[in-house]
Amino acid sequence: MKKKKVITIKDIAKEANVSPTTVSNVIHGNYQHVSMETVKKIQRLIEEKGYIPNMLARSLVKRNSKIVGVINCLIPTERGSFIQDPFHTAFLGGVEKELSRRGYFIMLRTVNKKDELITLLRTWNLEGVIMTGVFEDEFYSALKTAEIPVVLIDSYVDDESFIKVGLEDFKGGYLATKYLIDRGHENIVFVSPKIKPKGVLEERFKGYKKALEEHNIPFRRENVYEHGTRIDECISLGRELSKRKDITAIFATADIMAAGIMSGLIEKGVRIPDDISIVGFDDLEISLLTTPRLTTVHQDVEMKGIIFARMLIDYIEGIPLENKKVILPVRMVERESVRVLKKR
Amino acid sequence: MKKKKVITIKDIAKEANVSPTTVSNVIHGNYQHVSMETVKKIQRLIEEKGYIPNMLARSLVKRNSKIVGVINCLIPTERGSFIQDPFHTAFLGGVEKELSRRGYFIMLRTVNKKDELITLLRTWNLEGVIMTGVFEDEFYSALKTAEIPVVLIDSYVDDESFIKVGLEDFKGGYLATKYLIDRGHENIVFVSPKIKPKGVLEERFKGYKKALEEHNIPFRRENVYEHGTRIDECISLGRELSKRKDITAIFATADIMAAGIMSGLIEKGVRIPDDISIVGFDDLEISLLTTPRLTTVHQDVEMKGIIFARMLIDYIEGIPLENKKVILPVRMVERESVRVLKKR
DNA sequence: AAAATCTTTTAAAATTATATAATAAAAGAC
DNA sequence: GTCTTTTATTATATAATTTTAAAAGATTTT
CATH class of the missing domain: 3.40.50.2300 (Response regulator)
Incomplete structure (x- = not known):
């Protein structure tokens, strides 16, 4: 596959007769260093040329990838590919919604050994991980030593350092x-x-x-x-x-x-x-x-996913959390699978 | 979040008293330029220090990201977050399995407008995309002009340039x-x-x-x-x-x-x-x-996903395909939802 | 009025982690 | 002494951001 020519910040800079720095400042809204005239000109060029910042480069310098890993661990006895049960899927739906809203990206991966997880983390500078499926405890301790934000779902692990989203x-x-x-x-x-x-x-x-x-x-x-x-x-x-x-x-x-x-x-x-x-x-x-x-x-499984993602991102971005643990409510939904033997 | 010190190729090089180039060569198995002694030393150090190559940097230079986008389009009338129906989930399971096996990564994203798709493509240098959900035709034509590999699932689009995985x-x-x-x-x-x-x-x-x-x-x-x-x-x-x-x-x-x-x-x-x-x-x-x-x-929905991923990667990597279109078989599975009225 | 200081605006250089092409330096063969 | 082979290094590139520096213009001081 031939490499395609991509439009870079330099191309915009050259066209506008300014430095890449100035273009970068305009992109990030740091207008105090740029004259209004230049701002307008650069914005017009970005629009015109269809310039889109490259996250690979940006992540490399900023050392934050904006990628959250959705890690699915397979215990060998379970079905062959990644988790497909409706619970996890609905949960992931909520997570995706919120992460996307906050400008994060999801990388989906099945992982079987702790080492694979650590490798994945470093390979893409993952900023956080969401674990679905069944994991050994060593996975969590690995994440803890890797100093990566982890939010646990439905966990009663007795460790105050973890953030948890649970249920009644x-x-x-x-x-x-x-x-x-x-x-x-x-x-x-x-x-x-x-x-x-x-x-x-x-x-x-x-x-x-x-x-x-x-x-x-x-x-x-x-x-x-x-x-x-x-x-x-x-x-x-x-x-x-x-x-x-x-x-x-x-x-x-x-x-x-x-x-x-x-x-x-x-x-x-x-x-x-x-x-x-x-x-x-x-x-x-x-x-x-x-x-x-x-x-x-x-x-509300989707809401669980949303809350989960919200806490994870807040944690990643250093926003102080009100609570280290959130408990979501349950309620009975009456349908037709129960017979009344006698009123008590 | 404070930036963590990561072990780079330079660190390994310094420790081994060689240049980063040599380390890179060892990593990629280009041993013809390196003495066996140095190879061993570098391999030992990589193991010892737990060095893991950074894909952000690697992708940036190689200009191929190893990321395949799984794009989910939501038509407004459908449910709120990404596609959760068991068919798509099982399909995605197969896709993940094969992509992972071939060293590719999945980025999951919901996208509603054509422009969002194009932006995502360029943001992460996506190498291919998998579209699930319901899309307008303009999405496909956009992908075509973006010259990005697309394999269509269950499509009877009359365009020989697309690769297709379908069913009887x-x-x-x-x-x-x-x-x-x-x-x-x-x-x-x-x-x-x-x-x-x-x-x-x-x-x-x-x-x-x-x-x-x-x-x-x-x-x-x-x-x-x-x-x-x-x-x-x-x-x-x-x-x-x-x-x-x-x-x-x-x-x-x-x-x-x-x-x-x-x-x-x-x-x-x-x-x-x-x-x-x-x-x-x-x-x-x-x-x-x-x-x-x-x-x-x-x-076999999972197999469909596997075949799909295989064709996509072959296409990405320039491996010639035997067929531009694959048709998977169907068969009846008899259970209990049909009554025999009379034998015909 | 000239010099010094302060803003405002712009630009150059360094950095991020890796890969690769070009080059150089040994070592050995003829 | 020249040529080839083996081995390693240097320079450049990727696309962005950040730090530092420097112009340009305005204002104040002497």
Whole structure:
């Protein structure tokens, strides 16, 4: 591929009979060093020639790239390419919106080892990173030593130096369980993903237990399932749960899991909500596409992405944060996946 | 943010008592100009000091950025942030995999006007772009005049200069319709997205008509629906279709549309497949989560992304292509959303 | 009125990290 | 002593920004 001639700041300078410095000043609005006449002339030329500053050069001198890495870590057991589940996609949508608004760019990359992450960071002078997927703790400590701004999503890591965007997880777990209990359910299965950082799920689990406790329902160890989140795994969990004739309800801590479980249950002839009721978590679009539609705990995933990006950029730019941690609200969304056994 | 000291090629050179040129040669494997002894020494130092080449500087001199833009265009009526539908996400997954493998980086960006696209191109010296979402033709002509490699996905644009990755759309439309006809359906609704570049949908539509024709079933104008792809729009289309007591089957040219329509139908008490059968297109994960599971036309979306990326990079790197156009295969995937009325 | 000082405006030079072409300096062969 | 090969260096280029310097013009001081 032949190299194309690009219009540089020098070309504009030459044309205007000024130095590149002056052009640069005009571009950045430092008019106090330039006469109004020159400003006008340069602006006209920039417009005319279609000059567009080159970020590669600018980033090199300024030593800030305006690039934020969206890093996706794949645990080998997960699906082959980067994260595609609707939660992460919706989250990324919010992030993109805000980053773009603030003049930042997103570099998307899948990374499997800590070293790959560090390399990527340095390769492009990344100013911040957003981690989606499942990571070992060493990734975070690596980022910490690299002194790069990190905002954690849904993390209960006990480290005050990190900025965190989270959710009312305990409340969500409590609300969902109480919703079921209020409708007469007592033998409620709790399903959560089998992943490393337990924080979020632990909190939702605590909410679940709290609701049981408050209503004097004994907690049963055999009602807790930790499971893979892949669709086939969830479907087979559904098939497995169809054998549990004792239970009347399931609380799945992710809509995609709930949808998969429903699919497996229905395959085995279980009627929802007649035989088993189910509640999800997230309120993704999928919850409108299952039959019956899924009653779930709503969170605003896109807003989470926006808030996340906002805090990351503020941090990057040294804008002081009001809070090191933001907790977003949840609420129940009632649809048709829960049967009323008896009013309590 | 204070600037961090980065290790440069000069640091390595100084430490090794050689010039930066020599270090550069070692990095690029140009050993013919360097003694084996020096090579070893420099390699050891690079390892030791953790030197990582800076792409900003490298791209600047080489005038190729190794960045491919993934450009998402939003038509104002669509949802607020970048494209989140499972098709595009799965496609992007494949693209990322291949680009990453070949040493390229992805920059993700939402763009609304042609000028924004051109600016982005020049801002980062993008080497190629991947367009997802819905674009006006002027975007493509802009890319063409910018002399930037473009590979079109699912495009029937009649321009030999573009490289294209497509699908057996006609066959897909034909197969789905024939599948229904073979099971005794005659009054079949054809649903497709209401979007600008008609190519793909036109082909699938032709396949639909061909199958009808072959079986001497009259084509009815009132059985063709063009509709928005948003989930709420599809659900209300489902509600609307529930009033059509004459039809026995629906062929939706996208799984997400099929899923939405099913949701609307079921809401209105229509039983699937007992009252109405439905066939989708794409074979996304959603087709396993509907009740009943969706019979659909399978395409390998991730593979599409991989092929797409491969052709784009080959083109960027000047590797001659065997074909300017690649057509990927489709096949029927039988699940439970179609009822056999009578064997034909 | 000349010299000194202060603004305002403009420009040159240095810097960012890397790559490459041209050049130079050894070392060895003939 | 010349020629070739091996090895390493210098200079230049990439496209911008920043620091420093210097003109030009205006104002004040002597």
